[in-house]
Amino acid sequence: MEAVVIIFFCVSILLYFLLGGADFGAGIVELLTSRKNLSKTRKTMYHAIGPVWEANHMWLIIAVVILFVGFPSIYSAMSVYLHIPLAIMLIGIIARGTAFVFRHYDAVKDRMQQTYNRIFVYSSFITPLFLGIIAGSVISRHIDTGARNFADAYIWGWLNGFSISVGLFTVALCGFLAAIYLIGEADDAADRQRFIRKAKQMNLAAVASGCIVFVFAEQDGVPLRSWIFENPVGLSAITAATLSLVVLWYLLLRGKTRVLRILAGFQVTMILVAISYAHFPYFLRLKNGQDLSLYEHMAPEKTIQTLGVALLAGSLLILPFLGYLFYSFQRSAEDDGTA
């Protein structure tokens, strides 16, 4: 059951990154869309993510619940030392989730729409930025549990070059996922071209910010290079991601949407694997050199047993229903396209 719980934990983080990330990315794409194409982009976007919107964000809740039930001391330590970025991320989640629904369900479409839009796009940027900052801080040994003053304990643990570069990299990846996804949802050629262009820009942004992450990793002493290049799994994952990049650019020119989506998802998955495999199962790496392992900081056995059973039973209920949701609206989107 230990393995079941850890797999569910990793898979829900991955799915949140891919599905929730594409949702965040839709806001980022909107942020970077020129004024004249805005309303068109918004319509396509709403059409694409509306039905699956709430479900995509449930993965975060699943991951957090697994963390606090299964790995309480890791959850507790993160909550204390990453209080500020977590709180900012939460504000982002509140602002974004409500603005998206409000702008659709406001019965009067007036100037309030601009307010909702503004809140939506900025929080779409802030939330993944801070998610990335949190992820960067967790693995980079910046968190100082022995700090004696406020700034060392609660600020510099996350406000540093490496964490911020990971945050920006996350934003770029989300934008990339969304742009690729939206290509398939576009209902005319001009729209399609626009999303293809966005996908290319976002891809370049991701590559560039990825390089910046390496620079800061060197500077801050994060062994990112050895994790990726000196570990067989890390190396093959990053090679697969790079190779698929070549295929992806080729397909972008051809415009094969379904394959593109799978490739983009595959690529992001490989990047996550490359970054995290080498230091698995160490989830939280502290400044004092202590690394908290998922195995060593697990909840008591009986808790893990019941949690594992609950997750397995839950997924038997959720996955077919969720699959049918994606299938139904995928199909109906295609029907609309041909009609």
Added chain:
Amino acid sequence: MPRYMDDFLAARSQMALSLGFHIIYACIGMVMPFFMAVSHYKWLRTGRPVYKDLTKAWSKGVAIFFATGAVSGTVLSFELGLLWPEFMKHAGPIFGMPFSLEGTAFFIEAIALGFFLYGWEKLNRWFHWFTGLVVGFSGLASGILVVAANAWMNSPAGFDFVDGKYLNVDPVAAMFNKAWFSQALHMSLAAFASTGFAVAGVHALMLLRNRQSEFHAKAFRIAAVFACIAALLQPLSGDLSAKDVAQRQPAKLAAMEALYRTERSAPLIIGGIPDDKTGQVHAKIEIPGLLSYMAHGEWQAEVTGLDKIAPADRPPVAVTHYAFQIMVGIGTLLMIISLVYFIALARKRSWLEKSWFLKLFVFAIPLGYIALEAGWVVTEVGRQPWIIYGVMRTADAVTPMPGIAWSFYLFSAIYLSLSLIVIFLLYRQIKMVPVLYSSGSSDLKKTH
């Protein structure tokens, strides 16, 4: 008292605030789908467009409240750790079971809502109806599970506490703790009563403006029936809770009733101003022996007073007592309104058209939520100074990070503005009914 708020008080206030808002969003989000499903069923059966319009109108309310409930719930799952890391470190593995099941229920609710909101004209009609019903039942299940987790804090179970260590953890036993059933029942009925009265009241208000509106008349009827049944059942569930609390948490019951001295045939105190210094309750009304009867089922039974509780373990008496009075007072009032409603349905159909009758429901719009919040205060403040009753003190669970007051101010501002926007959106939705729905537009022609 320092010039600024101290961190412990700030953390407690922020938690209370977040839960206080979430509880309302969540209750509306879990109850309205049932109203919606009834209306939807009537549309499928009778084919009368007014029911279809009503279903669609209510589904927008559900969407708005589901979204606010979902984000405020996500926030809470992080806030538990942000504010009470020491608590979560130990409690997480013990009381986490209902949360992991709630994750599933919540996920299913989100999927079903996706089907429901976007499934008009796309899905099989009855499958579509069924997804709406799934939204309601999975929402209700989420609510019950979260309350079961809270019940564990009142009635810890499923572990042995030995020398400061939490041993022999059994999450299933923790979930089915002694308080889960009475608390979950009371909360679910409260959700139906408060949301039912609020929705019925809003439609009653619209009926006062336009008596001919079929749309609002049907809406009023559906919501009022749910509300009034729940309000009539609530005292029974309250009785169950009182007996349960008397047995498990005598300190809470003593604070609720401001009972300073342990007594046989203890009186029920109505109103009154408790004075901690003298142990007296001023300006009260007493009903002899009733508290003994309510707590233990015998007029002569002894009820534990605060004198038997060590001073360091006593909850704040005044807040708990006032909150309890408000809850019971409003509960009684809603029960009377419910009786009036059923008398009207059975014998006096003419009352249904009268303005005093509709005004009664308009007056009741906020009452259910006030009682709900008061009840929440009773259970939470009444548990103090413990976060895990008898095991861990709230003060020992709080985050070491200073400056929580700032976080409290920030979150207060956010929740306040969020609520203002939600009210504004609902106001607009209701105002636009005649324009948006064809059955509502016939109303428009009549009024103008």
